[in-house]
Amino acid sequence: MAKIKSINISGIRGVKDLLTLDINKKSILIYGDNGTGKSSLTDAFEWLFYDRIGHLSNEEIGRKGRDALRNIFVPGNEDGYIEIKFDNNKLDIKKSIDSSISASTSNISDEFNDFIAASQSENLILRYRDLVQFIIASKTEKLTKLQNIIGFSEVADVRSLLKKNAGRIARNIKSSNYDNQKNVKQSIILENLGRNAHSDEQLFEGANELIKPLKLGIEIKSREDIKKVLKKIETKEDNALLEQINFFTRMWEVLSEVVGNVDNIHESYKSYHTIGKELKKDPEKIKKLQLLALLKEGQSVLKNDVVQDNYCPLCQQEKSKVQLIQELNKRIEELEQLAEEKNKLDEQAEELEQLIQPNINMIDSLLREKLFKKDKYEKLKSQIAEVKKSLNSFLYELKKGLSVAFAEPGKIKIDKNEFYIIVKQSQDTAKILTENQSSNIKFQIYTKLSQAVTAYEEYQRIEKEQGILSRQQVTFEGLYADFIKRQEEALNVFLTMFSQDIDDYYTTMNPNERVEDIKLVPIKKDGDLVGITIECSFFDEAKTFPIAYLSESHLNCLGLSFFLASVKAFNKENEFFILDDIISSYDRSHRARFAKLLTEKFSDYQVILLTHEQEFFELVSSDVKNKGWSIKNFKWTKNSGAGVEKGTVKIKERILKKFKEKNIDGLGNDIRVYTEKVMKEVAFNIEAPVAFRYNALNEKRMAPELLNAVQSRISKKGNGLKEKANITRVKGMPMFIGNTTSHDNEFNESIEDLEVMWENIENMIRTFYCNSCRKFMSVKYFDNVESKIRCGCGNLTYDWEK
Amino acid sequence: MNKKIKSGKDVIDEFFSEILNIEDVDQKTVEKLVELYKENNLTDRKIQNALEELKQAELNSKARNDGKD
Incomplete structure (x- = not known):
């Protein structure tokens, strides 16, 4: 590496x-x-x-x-x-x-x-602005981000492809209504052959029975034999009649198929209506859906740091950027749930359209039949056009927006009874036309056999297509089930181990706190992986990571833990x-x-x-x-x-420079750090006792501890020194009471405040530090005879008890 | 930690290498999917086209067989 x-x-x-x-x-x-x-x-x-x-x-x-x-x-x-x-x-x-x-x-x-x-x-690279992005992201975003980091986005893509195709094939099978198509073909076979034919053998048996009266001396044993028979008995003189028979047979066939789809159409519309009605219960929410794009844009503006400071770019009010992103994420998540409901409605609409459109196409094709140009079929034509109109009325409902009421399922429907009448008429007419030629038995048999064979071949094609699609459906469903199992297993292994590292790093930075056992947990909906949430044990109770209760500092610790765990893992x-x-x-x-x-x-x-x-x-x-x-x-x-x-930072010079420039940025902090450094020297020189600490930790003495130690020492040993140093006044300063860098310190200092503080601190330091010899007052210059403590040159001298 | 974790690519590669062992799957469909994956062509459009081609090929091949009767 x-x-x-x-x-x-x-x-x-x-x-x-x-x-x-x-x-x-x-x-x-x-x-x-x-x-x-x-x-x-x-x-x-x-x-x-x-x-x-x-x-x-x-x-x-x-x-x-x-x-x-x-x-x-x-x-x-x-x-x-x-x-x-x-x-x-x-x-x-x-x-x-x-x-x-x-x-x-x-x-x-x-x-x-x-x-x-x-x-x-x-x-x-981890920048401050990216630190908490994962932590405050929505559950869906967390999943997406994590999948991107661990290279699982491709896995999600493959999974989505398998699911999409399984769904598409299932929808195709449903909208094709193969069983209905096959039933229609069998009806035609039954009408012409006097029996059903699901296999070649059954077809040949029926065909042999049909041609018996012709005494051709041929036994049909193959499709080729049927072709030969048809060629042998074909007559040229009745083309017009044959055209009429085919016309009515086709009408019977098409309308039978459409009528067989009516129940599916009604059922699908009912589902569409139910989902739509639920969505329309809260019209205000639907209106808010239009805000989704705007909120997402706002989220992107904040995440990309287009706005650097803590204020809302829209209303210009002061607001924590992290809090703003969190609020946006929450609103976006709510609206996305609504958008998901809306998607379901759109999918249902798509399914319904897929069911209706092929029927309209079949009717359109039927209405283009040459014989419909004849006046005597005008009424029939308009009856069929009515059927098309009722089909179109469903499509019209689909085009309505959510602000308009949908027609109730009972009010919009195709009247199957009226439909059956036309279907029956077509069937009967075809039959009458065929059988009226009783004198011409050859023509009758020719017509029946050719209609039966055509229907049988179509039946077989439909069955084969159904078989192929069903196999494809079973295949994709099987692949999808296997794939999600693999994905979930791999993701769980990753999440378990990754969570252990995050927990380790977080608790290292936050020991003895009641947030423990942090883990990333997948969220599933209807068997699908839809997001990831962060869970932990909070005061011994397992719950979703209590972001709302934690300070920005804690959230940042979690963000950093996530980054560091990613570094180690990837x-x-x-x-x-x-x-x-x-x-x-x-x-x-x-x-x-x-x-x-x-x-x-x-x-x-x-x-x-x-x-x-x-x-x-x-x-x-x-x-x-x-x-x-x-x-x-x-x-x-x-x-x-x-x-x-080059060289080290000279804090005092920086403090004086900031005072000169009236620049308060970090000045309070500089003063505190400077005071800590000086008080370490004072404590060392007057041997002020502080609590024992190991090695480097010994250096990490904060100002209040040092001030207390020095004050306590001079109270015991120095006569008048305590009053002169006036450490109590310094200890009362805001930067020593709390922690200036802590997020919850509400002290807003002005340059005047800081000037007064600095003067007090300098006064205190002058008590212990001699500007002439540039040395601290120290016990190493203790005068045993007069019981005094002094600096190197003796300019600073105080009483000091032995 | 790293040794036990499978990358996204590992998961997909393993899936496609063991895909034929999955129960009840259609061999030709699966072989086509493996081919598309190996050629880096595993997209929705390509899968749809491949499925349609397989369907047509099977329908035509059966139709030809039927004609031979």
Whole structure:
């Protein structure tokens, strides 16, 4: 699996001049304020691996975000590029983009192309904006997303194809009503042969009986024999009569078939009416269905980060984006259920149309018969046209919108009795015409035999077709049943094991909480897999993941757990991944455990961890450094764009600069971090006792703990020092009462508030720190004779009990 | 974990390699489906066309046989 040795980026997004990271397969923690180019690194990676930048791909920035990829200050004759050297140098790549936004790559080997192709399904980048997408997605979206990640979307496609074809064949069989067709043919055979014929033997027996009076001396033993007999007894002089007989026989045949379909049509319309009536119960809901497309568009706008901040893009009101997406998902899910009901109605309409249309076609074809042009058949023609009209009245109902009432099933129907009259008339007329020629026995037998043979051949064709389609139906139903079994087995294995990892990572970040045994559970409806939900044991009770009760920080933990489990399960080519600013909404305890999770459970991986959170950076940098990670700061300058900052961050300088610029962004946090650093020194120098902690944890002392320890120490030892330092006032400041980075801290500081706080803190620090000798007051300068504690030069001196 | 998990491709490949062992399936239909899958042509339209071709071929072949009687 590939790890990265070095990264060079130039002329891409916020990076103008060359930015180099020699990380030599190690993990790296990169700190940089917003706008210092961290995301440029992520964007460049995304472009290299996926040839697009998802969050820049919108209508305004075309070509999969490439139009916004090149740094605009790069001279026209220079390319923007990202160059990565891997531990396997055959994968080394430099991908460039010139001023015409054309891309080129240095490595065109098959090995590299295969590597990139295989990387497409791997989880390499997680941005903050994508963190909770899976968690808050609807159950259907969860299934789709998961199937995409695990390569099951093709499985879903095959499953859908098998189901679709099984359904289509079943519908064809139903609408063809083969049994009805066969009955009609048997009626004709019976009428002409005096018996039914389901087999050749039965046909030959009937035919031999029929031709007996002719005494031809031929015994029919094959179809060929029948042809010979028909040729032998064929008469030319009665063509007109034969035409009439065929005309009425055809009318009898067509109308018999139509009448045989009437019950199916009535039944199907009844189902259509029932579904439609249920849907129409709530007309307001139906109207809302029109909003579905709009809501989905809104969902896509939010997910694609077209709107960056926490407000609703429609009403412009302030609102948490995550909450907004959740609400949209809920409304979309409700409307999708309604849309599903509407789909059922549409499917029923399709089935009904499929039943009716072939009958209309048969009648149309019948009405085109030559003999219908004769006046004497005008009445018959109009009677048949009436039948067609009643069939069309069903189709008319299907075209009505949901806002108009459908005709009740009893009010719209085809009168079978009237129908039977025409059918009977046709049958009788054909019979009379045939048998009236009693003087010409040869003609009668010829007509009957040819009608019977034609009907028998059609009967056989229908039966064969029915057999073929039934076999196809059984085949597809069998394949579908087998396939869903395989899919569900494979999915369950995956979900069980995948859930174990998610649970492990989540509980590592959230120990001793009452959310346990997290698992992804498939949801089925009518035997079909329709979604996936997240379940867990919440206060010892199994339930759907209680998203509503959890903080954003917890949701993010779950999103991150999902991503990390995906990395372990599916990344086969790349042994690195990028986490871009994902800890923004994590509270302090989650941040520390998150770092622990990465260093302990992903120590084999190369992690590229980007953050703009100074506090987080301060908190974990010593930890991860001990584990062999590189640490870098990004800065941005007007001339060079993004780059790596040299030297450490000087917090006090930054605080003073922010005061000067009246910039309160993160200032409270900076003051807290600075106070923590200073109070560690004070506590060390006056030997203020704090609770025992192991190794690196010892460094993680929060300001309130240190302030308490120092205050307690000087109360016991220092005379007057407690009043002078006035630690109580500092401890009452909002940034030390709660946790400024916690989502539930409601303190909104102004620059004036912060100025007062800073002054108090500086006063407190001046009590312990000498600006002349630049040393802290310390017990190592304790004056045993006078029982005083002082700084290095003696400018700061206080009474101190032995 | 990875060893036990089947990818989507594994599931589909296994299905098509064992498809003829499934009970009560029509051999010609199944062979046609395997052929379409191997040729990367397993689409709804192609399946519909293939089923229609199989139907017509069988109807015509039986019709020819009937004519020989």
